[in-house]
Amino acid sequence: MSFSFQVNSSDGAARTGVICTNRGEIRTPAFMPVGTAATVKGQTVEMVLQSGADILLGNTYHLMLRPGAEEINQLGGLHNFMNWSRPILTDSGGFQVMSLAKLRKMTEEGVTFQSHIDGSTHVLTPERSMEIQRLLGSDIQMVLDECTPYPCTKEEARISMELSLRWAERSKIAFSGQTDNACFGIIQGGIYEDLRHNSLEGLKQIGFDGYAIGGLAVGEGQEHMFRVLDSIASIMPVDHPRYLMGVGKPADLVGAVLRGVDMFDCVIPTRSGRHGQAFTRYGTINLRNARHAQDPRPIDPESNFEPSCQYSRAYYHHLFKAEELLGPILLTWHNLRYYQDLMAEMRNAIEAKGLGVFIERFEFDQARGDLTSIG
Amino acid sequence: MSFSFQVNSSDGAARTGVICTNRGEIRTPAFMPVGTAATVKGQTVEMVLQSGADILLGNTYHLMLRPGAEEINQLGGLHNFMNWSRPILTDSGGFQVMSLAKLRKMTEEGVTFQSHIDGSTHVLTPERSMEIQRLLGSDIQMVLDECTPYPCTKEEARISMELSLRWAERSKIAFSGQTDNACFGIIQGGIYEDLRHNSLEGLKQIGFDGYAIGGLAVGEGQEHMFRVLDSIASIMPVDHPRYLMGVGKPADLVGAVLRGVDMFDCVIPTRSGRHGQAFTRYGTINLRNARHAQDPRPIDPESNFEPSCQYSRAYYHHLFKAEELLGPILLTWHNLRYYQDLMAEMRNAIEAKGLGVFIERFEFDQARGDLTSIG
Numbered sequence: 001m002s003f004s005f006q007v008n009s010s011d012g013a014a015r016t017g018v019i020c021t022n023r024g025e026i027r028t029p030a031f032m033p034v035g036t037a038a039t040v041k042g043q044t045v046e047m048v049l050q051s052g053a054d055i056l057l058g059n060t061y062h063l064m065l066r067p068g069a070e071e072i073n074q075l076g077g078l079h080n081f082m083n084w085s086r087p088i089l090t091d092s093g094g095f096q097v098m099s100l101a102k103l104r105k106m107t108e109e110g111v112t113f114q115s116h117i118d119g120s121t122h123v124l125t126p127e128r129s130m131e132i133q134r135l136l137g138s139d140i141q142m143v144l145d146e147c148t149p150y151p152c153t154k155e156e157a158r159i160s161m162e163l164s165l166r167w168a169e170r171s172k173i174a175f176s177g178q179t180d181n182a183c184f185g186i187i188q189g190g191i192y193e194d195l196r197h198n199s200l201e202g203l204k205q206i207g208f209d210g211y212a213i214g215g216l217a218v219g220e221g222q223e224h225m226f227r228v229l230d231s232i233a234s235i236m237p238v239d240h241p242r243y244l245m246g247v248g249k250p251a252d253l254v255g256a257v258l259r260g261v262d263m264f265d266c267v268i269p270t271r272s273g274r275h276g277q278a279f280t281r282y283g284t285i286n287l288r289n290a291r292h293a294q295d296p297r298p299i300d301p302e303s304n305f306e307p308s309c310q311y312s313r314a315y316y317h318h319l320f321k322a323e324e325l326l327g328p329i330l331l332t333w334h335n336l337r338y339y340q341d342l343m344a345e346m347r348n349a350i351e352a353k354g355l356g357v358f359i360e361r362f363e364f365d366q367a368r369g370d371l372t373s374i375g
Numbered sequence: 376m377s378f379s380f381q382v383n384s385s386d387g388a389a390r391t392g393v394i395c396t397n398r399g400e401i402r403t404p405a406f407m408p409v410g411t412a413a414t415v416k417g418q419t420v421e422m423v424l425q426s427g428a429d430i431l432l433g434n435t436y437h438l439m440l441r442p443g444a445e446e447i448n449q450l451g452g453l454h455n456f457m458n459w460s461r462p463i464l465t466d467s468g469g470f471q472v473m474s475l476a477k478l479r480k481m482t483e484e485g486v487t488f489q490s491h492i493d494g495s496t497h498v499l500t501p502e503r504s505m506e507i508q509r510l511l512g513s514d515i516q517m518v519l520d521e522c523t524p525y526p527c528t529k530e531e532a533r534i535s536m537e538l539s540l541r542w543a544e545r546s547k548i549a550f551s552g553q554t555d556n557a558c559f560g561i562i563q564g565g566i567y568e569d570l571r572h573n574s575l576e577g578l579k580q581i582g583f584d585g586y587a588i589g590g591l592a593v594g595e596g597q598e599h600m601f602r603v604l605d606s607i608a609s610i611m612p613v614d615h616p617r618y619l620m621g622v623g624k625p626a627d628l629v630g631a632v633l634r635g636v637d638m639f640d641c642v643i644p645t646r647s648g649r650h651g652q653a654f655t656r657y658g659t660i661n662l663r664n665a666r667h668a669q670d671p672r673p674i675d676p677e678s679n680f681e682p683s684c685q686y687s688r689a690y691y692h693h694l695f696k697a698e699e700l701l702g703p704i705l706l707t708w709h710n711l712r713y714y715q716d717l718m719a720e721m722r723n724a725i726e727a728k729g730l731g732v733f734i735e736r737f738e739f740d741q742a743r744g745d746l747t748s749i750g
Contacts, residue, residue, distance in 0.1 A: 037697045037699055039694060039700075041699065041700055041701075042701065043701070044701070044705070046681075066696065066697055067689070067692075067696075071668075071689075075671055075687055075689050075690070076671070081687070081690055081693075083686055083690075293446075294446060294450070296450055296451070306419075306421075310458050312450055314442070314446075314450050315413070315450070315456055315458075317442075318412070318441065318442045319414060324414050325700060325703060325704070326414040326416075326417065328700060329417070329419065329700070330419070
């Protein structure tokens with residue numbers, strides 16, 4: 001087993017650590033940029049590396065449809081295909097089947113669906129999901145689960161969670177024998193704390209290398225999300241990574257780290273970057289707004305990172321107005337770095353037992369907004 | 376006067392040299408990537424530098440409309456605006472007024488037109504074009520000319536060329552007093568050799584830092600273009616740079632260098648890169664073509680440049696099929712490097728008095744096509 005996790009320091013429920021994989025170390029708490037279709041949108045791998053990422057996420061659903069898992073395997077695996085040599089975590093495909101595919105049919109066996117790209121029919125079972133992730137060469141494979149929709153009744157959430165548990169067991173069996181990579185279970189149960197507890201207990205009995213929290217950030221709001229985390233993070237295994245899937249905005253990451261989460265992935269920094277929204281210490285900036293047309297200030301005067309300090313807000317405004325590719329390229333790069341810097345600052349704060357002070361400052365700065373005068 | 380040009384070596388009509396400007400040296404023969412709207416489309420400035428470019432071109436027409444010449448000047452000039460510290464040549468705006476603007480009205484004074492972006496009315500005169508280029512901070516300003524359309528009668532070509540000559544004189548007068556940068560004249564006259572000669576004679580009497588050949592590559596074909604070059608390149612001043620505007624494909628560059636041209640600009644490598652076409656030693660490759668879907672070979676196995684050797688043709692095919700931004704980014708980067716490598720190889724061949732051998736090899740390789748076997 002070449003996968004390991006070690007907690008290095010803690011501050012309350014929050015902790016720092018290192019995940020070791022065959023392809024390198026991941027400093028936690030970690031943010032994983034999303035490389036949907038074998039590319040982090042608008043970024044070269046060099047840019048992703050320079051942003052500070054230790055690991056990125058690949059989407060099984062997108063890759064199985066185009067170019068195909070066997071095709072990528074023939075081309076040397078996902079790492080070779082996209083020229084990324086550090087760790088990759090792959091999701092199971094279940095979430096995107098629910099949000100993107102057409103004509104879905106769920107059975108105990110798995111889910112049959114039609115591709116949103118060309119309408120072709122595909123089947124995803126726990127066994128096939130694990131096989132696809134193995135073919136891709138994933139360093140961390142996720143069990144196939146059903147992402148419980150929100151809102152739903154407690155009974156619906158229970159039935160869905162129990163199906164996910166049975167699929168988790170089949171996923172683990174399908175994974176068995178692999179020693180070069182890891183397999184994570186996924187806690188479901190919606191916003192119902194006792195269902196979340198039951199889900200976690202079931203997963204612990206199966207036994208996984210890490211435990212993810214799924215089915216949050218699907219519209220329930222930050223308050224529900226933090227309540228669920230308060231309820232289950234503390235009883236998740238201390239010696240395994242805790243991964244909050246699909247989260248989130250900067251304040252979500254901060255609140256989740258405070259509650260003991262180690263790993264995150266989210267499209268927000270990349271998607272926002274493509275649409276002209278910058279994340280900064282002092283809140284977000286919409287660079288499409290006309291008030292930036294003659295603003296000579298960089299996005300972040302305190303930074304020394306090229307896209308954050310070398311270009312004026314006026315230049316970004318111009319690039320987005322002119323629909324130039326360089327706007328999304330540079331702003332995605334900036335946002336990814338903002339996210340990585342936020343994680344690094346939290347790791348430093350935890351090591352110094354100062355996460356509380358850090359969060360006070362973070363919330364003060366975010367609320368202050370972008371009020372510094374021009375010039 | 377901080378602008379100078381020195382010929383270092385020659386081989387027949389072809390020559391190598393160095394243009395010195397306040398912002399750095401330009402090795403000739405030189406290819407200038409086009410930075411239309413204050414960005415080389417899809418490239419960071421670091422990528423443009425890594426491709427090997429000494430200088431890039433900015434478009435007066437695009438920049439005067441958006442964000443505006445005075446606006447860029449207020450933001451520290453075009454170099455500062457786009458974070459490019461090496462030389463920039465700006466065109467006069469005349470060519471794009473003819474090809475893009477609406478409701479054009481030509482008079483002796485200049486041209487009135489409506490913006491293709493928002494329909495607003497603008498006036499471009501020789502004096503205003505030179506002022507805009509000065510406001511941008513251009514290192515090499517081009518006189519305003521009328522790009523003679525093709526086809527046209529000899530009488531039309533003569534009238535147009537004579538107007539361009541009068542505008543060239545007004546441009547030179549408007550430029551006078553500037554000592555930090557250079558001003559180039561533009562030879563017009565269509566495909567009529569005696570008109571080209573008259574145009575050149577008129578420009579020489581006015582006196583410019585360099586001489587450009589305009590109004591070619593507008594549909595007349597390579598044969599006409601080379602015939603015009605054969606006729607005028609040899610009588611263009613030896614001690615000033617010769618710039619063939621808007622040219623071209625690799626074979627056009629090679630033929631023009633052979634005939635004594637020193638500078639080129641063209642959107643072909645960038646535009647082709649955005650549309651999936653790669654330039655290589657062995658001809659072009661359309662990476663959208665299905666035959667590349669499982670091709671593990673890089674675009675150029677003989678290269679050590681990241682986009683040329685680190686990604687399979689299958690990966691490029693995937694990126695273009697999935698409409699991922701990274702496809703245009705990486706392929707533009709590859710194409711720019713191909714163009715710069717071609718110029719560097721020609722410079723080396725000229726210095727070694729071996730341009731003829733180089734061209735034989737170039738034509739043989741291009742004609743051979745991409746026939747190497749897979750694997």
